[in-house]
Amino acid sequence: MIRLYRPSDTVLSQAVRKDMATAQATANTYSRNDPEIERQWNNFRRRKAGQEVWNALTNAYHSKCVFCERVNAKTLDHFRPKERYPKKMFRWNNLLLCCSDCNRSKGNQFLFRDSVPLLLDPTTRDPAEFFEWDTTTGALIAISEPARQPYAMHTLNQLELNDQPLQGERVAKLKAVVYLLARVVREQPVEGDTREQLQAELHPSRPYLGIIRFLFRQPNTFRPLVDASRAKLPEIDSWVKPWL
Ligand SMILES: [Zn+2]
Structure with a gap:
């Protein structure tokens, strides 16, 4: 949600x-x-x-x-x-x-x-x-x-928002975004493909952005990764703006 x-x-x-x-x-x-x-x-x-x-x-x-x-x-x-x-x-x-x-x-x-x-x-x-x-x-x-x-x-x-398929799909979404954020932090410079895939994952039309919003806004274990990737690739802020 x-x-x-x-x-x-x-x-x-x-x-x-x-x-x-x-x-x-x-x-x-x-x-x-x-x-x-x-x-x-x-x-x-x-x-x-x-x-x-x-x-x-x-x-x-x-x-x-x-x-x-x-x-x-x-x-x-x-x-x-x-x-x-x-x-x-x-x-x-x-x-x-x-x-x-x-x-x-x-x-x-x-x-x-x-x-x-x-x-x-x-x-x-x-x-x-x-x-x-x-x-x-x-x-x-x-x-x-x-x-x-x-x-x-x-x-x-x-x-029934915690029915099993929904939970699994939210985790899969989170993993896909976390994987791409880690690539942003690691790559020197950030590759075009990483940038494109991340932008697509964060587009408002994609499902399960609620858990990603949580990742970006509230205290959680991935917060340092989120902050580091936003600092390195400031465009991320404009991609998340419509729903953050
Ligand atoms: Zn529904």
Whole structure:
């Protein structure tokens, strides 16, 4: 999981914003679990407006799942499930992009603690304030701070963010980046191939940058290597800037 920025709804055309406002005005009359919710949503997805919203989010998030950071997200998801919150179903701020696994795990459950959703939305709350990353196993670890831990734990469990393939893929990502950073420090001068591969690994469109952000920002065993490679190849700072 990594902090994300939501573009303003002005990335959508005026016609699409109007379409959504009209659809929302109708949806405001639906009760929870109203069969119209699914029907009107499917209808919206088939319209130009649905396509434009999808395009705007896949552009903004590089087709990555906002929760697990896998690429190739397939679902236009409602952060607050539309069956329970029809008053949010066409609201830009409630729409996210996620993979089918996260979508399935998420389901229609939506719980609160102290009136704040237990599930973390990475476009409004920074995952780095709730998690640490185990650089050996790739596991996400809920921070122990009592005010934040319940949200972190709930998000981990609800979305199964520590399921085995994900952990392994995060470690593989970390190893690939660490290997290239070590090459940057070692090579005199840094070879073009090393530079190119590192730039590609750090591109915002690549999966699992959450663990790399942790590597670059928080205390960990690789921090001296990160600092040495950034000092030697200052371009790294511009490559990580979009997500650091
Ligand atoms: Zn996912």
